[in-house]
């Protein structure tokens with residue numbers, strides 16, 4: 001039996017979509033999905049897919065039918081509530097108390113629509129599922145209201161749309177705040193976001209985590225998606241890099257105690273969420289029904305092994321490495337796991353995670369599977385491939401392990417998650433621990449850790465490993481650039497790979513990694529990373545004006561000058577990121593971004609003010625270090641004015657606040673919102689703040705203006721007060737008296753000067 005590759009575009013047009021009945025009643029809701037697109041161009045059926053997976057013996061025949069039918073049902077949407085714990089709990093409170101109760105009894109066209117519900121296995125109810133197609137949203141005011149809330153909060157970065165099963169790997173990494181974590185194939189970054197949150201999970205104790213997160217992606221353009229992701233999480237412990245994961249560079253990192261002999265950079269946790277054929281996302285990416293073929297998995301098998309094997313070198317002894325794909329295919333899953341277990345010769349072992357996330361339904365990994373050629377022909381061994389050229393290209397590691405090998409491997413410890421088990425996408429996850437040295441660098445690090453004498457031979461070998469790796473980076477780059485001309489690369493180009501199992505908004509499709517020189521990527525310009533001297537005049541000026549806490553580390557600032565000698569923005573990094581930046585090999589690392597922007601140089605000077613303004617993304621750090629000199633406390637009434645009005649003047653605020661403001665020089669300050677009076681006032685109409693809220697504000701001669709971008713301001717105003725902020729300054733100016741206009745104009749000149757591309761709301765609202 002052979003599976004020929006279906007030609008693209010040979011799918012039947014205007015075929016009515018076929019939704020199979022689902023066992024759990026979701027077929028009722030499916031009706032609304034199907035109404036949405038009655039003449040879908042994709043037929044949800046693929047004989048080759050069905051035969052291939054049936055042959056893999058994944059489950060009983062009866063269950064297979066259930067599995068296959070469930071693939072045809074459109075995926076419910078799922079989301080995660082993100083951000084620091086306190087902020088996430090606040091959003092959760094709103095969802096649970098304001099929205100879910102109102103959606104309990106919605107019936108549309110005789111079908112009862114279930115309200116959003118928490119994913120039972122996701123910790124602290126922070127993962128949610130919503131089974132409401134567009135038609136339901138249109139017809140139900142309750143769902144419509146919730147949808148608007150979701151859109152606003154997603155834009156503000158407080159909610160992240162992510163496929164439920166894609167949330168599993170970071171949870172199984174078991175990350176602690178002090179750990180160093182590498183995400184090898186990270187873009188667009190939904191799992192990175194979860195990792196950053198885990199490293200910051202102790203933030204309520206006001207601790208700067210000792211851990212760090214490096215998010216890497218081989219695709220230069222996609223690696224910039226990680227910058228966006230990290231920016232809203234405001235972590236000084238984060239770095240985005242751009243390398244082929246299989247050749248992630250070796251870096252020496254200065255030792256903590258300052259002693260000589262820097263250590264090789266290794267991580268406590270590594271995630272290899274490798275590029276894969278993505279057939280586990282078929283419910284969302286319907287095109288897979290049309291495009292599916294065995295070629296996709298076979299073409300990626302070797303790349304997956306290389307990335308995972310490099311991950312094993314980069315993880316510390318005692319550390320954890322997680323391998324995952326959004327594919328059902330054993331060639332991309334167990335076969336990769338088995339080969340890397342083989343190659344690492346007992347240095348890593350599969351961890352039994354059956355007790356973790358107990359409510360998550362899963363099946364064990366396969367111990368055996370069927371292999372095909374690229375033409376879809378089932379084969380038992382390499383000898384079955386008659387064409388010599390084909391045989392040369394086929395990886396022997398695609399075949400299942402021998403009975404002897406299996407005894408050591410424990411492949412059943414892998415997790416297979418199927419869509420019909422809990423109405424999700426499909427995923428494969430395997431969790432490993434490094435238990436023995438794998439490289440000379442491991443042996444050196446282990447000996448140093450134990451305080452043992454380090455054998456000279458190991459040190460030399462470790463240095464050689466470093467050099468080989470550096471050389472490899474250059475060689476692979478060249479090889480990759482040349483590869484474009486080769487036949488393999490041409491065929492690879494045809495394969496559309498789903499990069500993202502995550503159900504994020506962007507339905508990104510990427511090709512397997514092909515190195516592209518940076519100059520080919522338009523629109524992306526990078527500034528160099530330069531550590532600032534702790535006693536630099538700029539930092540002295542900032543310290544003075546904002547009364548920075550003397551204990552705040554001034555030697556952890558980065559200057560990114562964007563080619564401007566005076567520098568525009570000051571970024572703050574954690575001490576662990578600083579160690580990396582100070583590595584003698586730092587230039588080997590293609591760093592895309594790091595640090596949280598705390599201060600921005602203003603384009604025009606302000607009389608008696610600081611040349612630097614504060615940023616909204618820096619608030620969580622600055623809140624603890626800016627003195628009372630540049631701080632105001634306001635109540636909810638004042639906050640409402642600040643958020644809802646486009647350009648509030650001082651006259652609108654209570655006298656006590658006005659008095660304090662008058663004593664301050666013009667410029668930036670921090671506003672702390674006090675909601676302790678909530679019960680005493682008409683708090684029932686609005687959200688009670690459970691986490692502290694701090695905002696950057698520009699204090700002008702006669703006005704106070706919140707320095708938030710439009711999206712964040714709108715989300716906050718809507719969430720707390722249920723209103724949309726005023727946004728048209730012209731309209732406001734027209735309404736104002738001559739006197740007010742004059743004064744506002746005076747202030748607007750100063751305020752406009754503090755505006756940057758990111759905090760653009762003020763410019764528009766004051767000019």
Ligand SMILES: C[S@@+](CC[C@H](N)C(=O)[O-])C[C@H]1O[C@@H](n2cnc3c(N)ncnc32)[C@H](O)[C@@H]1O
Pocket residue numbers: 166184185186187188189190191192216217218219222243244245246273274275276303307498499500501502510512513
């Ligand atoms: C499945 S996606 C990762 C999804 C991501 N972990 C998330 O949760 O948002 C795979 C990613 O691997 C990247 N990639 C492909 N080949 C790579 C390689 N050799 N090294 C590192 N990344 C690679 C792709 O650009 C793609 O962004």
